[in-house]
Amino acid sequence: DGGITQSPKYLFRKEGQNVTLSCEQNLNHDAMYWYRQDPGQGLRLIYYSQIVNDFQKGDIAEGYSVSREKKESFPLTVTSAQKNPTAFYLCASSKTVHQPQHFGDGTRLSIL
Amino acid sequence: QKEVEQDPGPLSVPEGAIVSLNCTYSNSAFQYFMWYRQYSRKGPELLMYTYSSGNKEDGRFTAQVDKSSKYISLFIRDSQPSDSATYLCAMSEQGGKLIFGQGTELSVKP
Numbered sequence A: 001d002g003g004i005t006q007s008p009k010y011l012f013r014k015e016g017q018n019v020t021l022s023c024e025q026n027l028n029h030d031a032m033y034w035y036r037q038d039p040g041q042g043l044r045l046i047y048y049s050q051i052v053n054d055f056q057k058g059d060i061a062e063g064y065s066v067s068r069e070k071k072e073s074f075p076l077t078v079t080s081a082q083k084n085p086t087a088f089y090l091c092a093s094s095k096t097v098h099q100p101q102h103f104g105d106g107t108r109l110s111i112l
Numbered sequence B: 001q002k003e004v005e006q007d008p009g010p011l012s013v014p015e016g017a018i019v020s021l022n023c024t025y026s027n028s029a030f031q032y033f034m035w036y037r038q039y040s041r042k043g044p045e046l047l048m049y050t051y052s053s054g055n056k057e058d059g060r061f062t063a064q065v066d067k068s069s070k071y072i073s074l075f076i077r078d079s080q081p082s083d084s085a086t087y088l089c090a091m092s093e094q095g096g097k098l099i100f101g102q103g104t105e106l107s108v109k110p
Helices: none
Strands: A004-007 A008-012 A021-027 A031-037 A043-051 A054-057 A065-066 A076-078 A087-094 A107-110 B004-006 B011-014 B019-025 B033-036 B045-051 B053-059 B061-068 B069-076 B085-092 B103-107
Touching: A004 A087, A008 A021, A021 A031, A021 A087, A021 A107, A043 A065, A076 A087, A087 B085, B011 B019, B019 B085, B019 B103, B033 B061, B045 B053, B045 B061, B045 B069, B069 B085
Parallel strands: A008 A107, B011 B103
Antiparallel strands: A004 A021, A021 A076, A031 A043, A031 A087, A043 A054, A065 A076, A087 A107, B004 B019, B019 B069, B033 B045, B033 B085, B053 B061, B061 B069, B085 B103
C-alpha cells in the first residue's frame, strides 16, 4: 500500500534542542516537500527537493535544515535557531514538480 | 495582497445542501489548480486536479476554473456529514511551487 509515512505523530522540543522529523515515501516519487501549517495561515513551504542530493529553500527555511540522501527519505531538522517551532509539519511528494502533491499525516511539534 | 485568497469560514450547511467553495488569485500565470480536503489532525488529501480552464466532475464534486476572472470553485452536491473538513485550494505556474489558500472550514449538520 503506497503512501507517505511521517513520524513521530507528536514531538516535544526543549529549549536549545534540535529535533528531526522523519518522512518516508514508497510512491517512487522524485520530488519531496516540507510544509508548515499554522492556524489561519494555510501551508507554507519550508524546503523542497526535486532529485536525490539536491534541495532548495522555500519561503520560510530559516531555522530548518534537510537532507535528501535517498529517493525515499527527506528528513527535516528543526534547529534551536527556529524561535517559534510550534506548528503542524506536513511532508508531501509528487512524481515530478508539475504533478499533484500527496501528503503524509503530519507531525505536531510543541515546545516543552 | 496574498497571491491566493480563500474565505476561512467557518461554513455551516444542512445535510443534502449544495456547497460552493471559492478561491481568487492574482497571478495570471497559474495553470495548475487543485482542491484538497483535510480532516482534523490529518494531512491534506487530493480531491480534484485541473489544468487550465474548464470544469471537471468526479462523483458529487465539481471543480471549475475561470482564468479570465482568476476564480476557482469547488461544488459539493448532496453534502454529507462526512464532508465536514477544511478544504484547501492550491495552484501553481508551469514549473513553479504550489501556492495554497488559507482553507475553508466546512461543517455539514445532520
